[in-house]
Amino acid sequence: MDPTMSIQTPRRGGVRRFFLAAAALLALAACSDDAPLPVQAPGGAPRMSRASADSTVKRKTIPDQYIVVLDSTVRDVPGFVRGLAKSPKDSVLFVYQYALKGFAARLSAGAVEGLRHNPKIASIIPDEYGTMDQSSQPIWSLDRADQRSLPLNGTFAPNQTGAGVNVYVVDTGIRKTHQEFDGGARVRAGYTSVADGYGTGDCNGHGTHVAATVAGRTYGVAEQATIYPVRISGCNGTVSASAAIAGLDWVRVNHVKPAVVNLSFSWPVRSDIDNAVTSLINAGVVVVTSAGNNNADACSYSPKRVSSIISVGNTDSYDTRAPDSNWGSCVQMFAPGVGIVSAWNGSDTDSRTLTGTSMSSPLVAGIAALYLQNDPTAPVWKVREAVINSSTFGSVADAQGTPNRLAYALPVYLGATVSGPNGIPSAGTYTWEAVTDGGNGSYTYQWTLDNHLWGYTQTLGTGRTQSVYLNPGDGDFTIQVTVTSADQTISSTLYVFNGDTGCGADCTVGTPKVGTSTGAF
Known part of the structure; x- marks a missing residue:
């Protein structure tokens, strides 16, 4: 096997032999004019250009595990490593010959001390765990949204980010300082119709969860979209139609295009709610709403029955309609909405798992934002058709007469x-x-x-x-x-x-x- 690819598990006694052999190099090192080599923090680079390290970054150092970089004059790296111990395979994890010269090994403090005196070793750096630029295993809803069929492939890689698109989250407010929103860098001043002193902040959690599902850095579809909190509900999560219409009214006059509204609330049929939403759509704002959690015909609820809205039911990780998801001709499509992890309002790193069409709707709002990044002047009807027509057809079980479409976050560009x-x-x-x-x-x-x-x-x-x-x-x-x-x-x-x-x-x-x-x- 190529030594650069071998991974060996230490056996009892093998590591000790390696350590003793390494320590034996102390006598040879004593004849050298070089000072003992310091063990470097992962951000440092001794005897090379020093890399800057952000002290605020939390490192996940692996105990007693190191990367040993050899001097460039070493030609036979495997031979050099073999010369350090009779059985290097018992303690050496990797041998590197191409990207750099060196090896990775599990080492005791004594062995590290011995290697520090070896003139052929350029640096000894503690090993550490890294992280991907998104969560190492994306939440299942995002994972599902960028592939046509199961099983999940463990990735989420949309071809847009939502940059330049404005998303109005009409909900319980937002914890703007949450890390999902880059500490508030992407959250703009919004509006509240709730006079309880919290402003557009979130004392409930629902709005923060929804906003991060649309545009969170880790949990969101459109991770670079700009977010506007429109708070229509207080700490207990109830919302009056009057407060909702006030929020929609504010969006109608203050929105910046391209604009998407997510509205994860339902009322029994009300013409005033329907008319307020219709006014937004006529003004060029894409409106996405939850289908509702009543296991009933969505046409019995507002604003689901508005003809130009995008109403979204929810599915589980098996592509089955959730038992309480509303259905029918007033639902345009489904999206994942069972067991969805997203941001919460408890702290700037808080998260919570929720289920409901409130979770599926913002995923589709995020897809609309991706679309608008590519075509920022597109009229509402065009965005709506693109989001619906790009979805995966025929994959939802128990659709109950709903158009059998599942949200897809990778538009197929013409x-x-x-x-x-x-x-x-x-x-x-x-x-x-x-x-x-x-x-x-x-x-x-x-x-x-x-x-x-x-x-x-x-x-x-x-x-x-x-x-x-x-x-x-x-x-x-x-x-x-x-x-x-x-x-x-x-x-x-x-x-x-x-x-x-x-x-x-x-x-x-x-x-x-x-x-x-x-x-x-």
């Missing part, structure tokens, strides 16, 4: 390029093809030709290919195709040189002669 000749060497019919991928549903096409010499634009056909009869010398032109899928539109343009002999691959023109694409969802 791509298109124009393939065909970029020069007209002789009279004849020339054909170009639209090469497409991504998007959702079937494609439609629209071709146009823009003549640069004569200054006219000609609308052509609507097929995947386009043929045009041309004569040389008629003037350079661009041919463009606009491709539309169920949720996206994109255009691709090819510059064509129309000279006497054609341009070929070596043509130099002022406009790109290769296909370029522009567009969005």
Whole structure:
């Protein structure tokens, strides 16, 4: 086995032999002019450029385990390590030859002291546990949201972050200083309709949990979105329709686009709530709401029945509808909502596990934010169609007449390029093809030709290919195709040189002669 890949478990007595052999090097080291090598903190780098270390970072040092870096003059690293002990496999964990020269081993204090006097050793650094740039095992709901089918693969890797998108969490307030919100760096001034002295702070916890599910650094889908707390509920979690409408009213007049609202509350059918939400949607705000936890027809509750809203039911880790999740035609899709871990209001590091459609709704609000980052001027209907059409179809068990769609956080972006000749060497019919991928549903096409010499634009056909009869010398032109899928539109343009002999691959023109694409969802 390659020694750089071997991992051995020490056996009793083997480590002692290694230590004794290492300590025996003290006599040799005594003849050296070098001072004993200090054991360095993980952030330091002796005899090399010193790396800066943030003293506020909590390290998880592994007791009695070290990385020993050898001097660059050592050529035979495995041989050097073997020379330190008769049975190095009993204590050596890894031998490094390429990224650096050295080894990792479990060492006692005495062995470390012996190695410090070896002139061939550059540094001895305590080993430590690291962390991934997200939770080492993402919460299952995020893990589920970026794959089409089970089993879970242990990762969450969205292709957007929500940066530049404004999310309005209409709820119980937010603990803005929580580490999930970067200590408040992404939380803006909001609004409260509850006169209890807490302002937009959260004395309940629900709002903090929801906000972090939308846009938390660890628990959220859109980890760089900007968050606005809109507090409509007090410490006991109850909320009046009047307080809710006041909050929605504030959002209506103060929102900054692109904007998404998450509203994880329900009322029996009320036209005032429905109208307030409709007003937001008409103003260009995407509104996502929980379907409710009554195991009933969601059309019996407001604002679920608003036609342009996104209403979300919840599923468990087996893709089964939660027993109490509302259902029916007023629910557009499902998302994970059982056993969801997210931030809590007890401290800046607090978390709690909750279940309900209040947990599934913010996940979809986060997906809407990802979409809007890519297309910040998209109208509500376009965002709604994209989020719904990008979802996974047919995977939810016991959907109870609800559209069988499960939220998906990796939108399938539409791509298109124009393939065909970029020069007209002789009279004849020339054909170009639209090469497409991504998007959702079937494609439609629209071709146009823009003549640069004569200054006219000609609308052509609507097929995947386009043929045009041309004569040389008629003037350079661009041919463009606009491709539309169920949720996206994109255009691709090819510059064509129309000279006497054609341009070929070596043509130099002022406009790109290769296909370029522009567009969005």
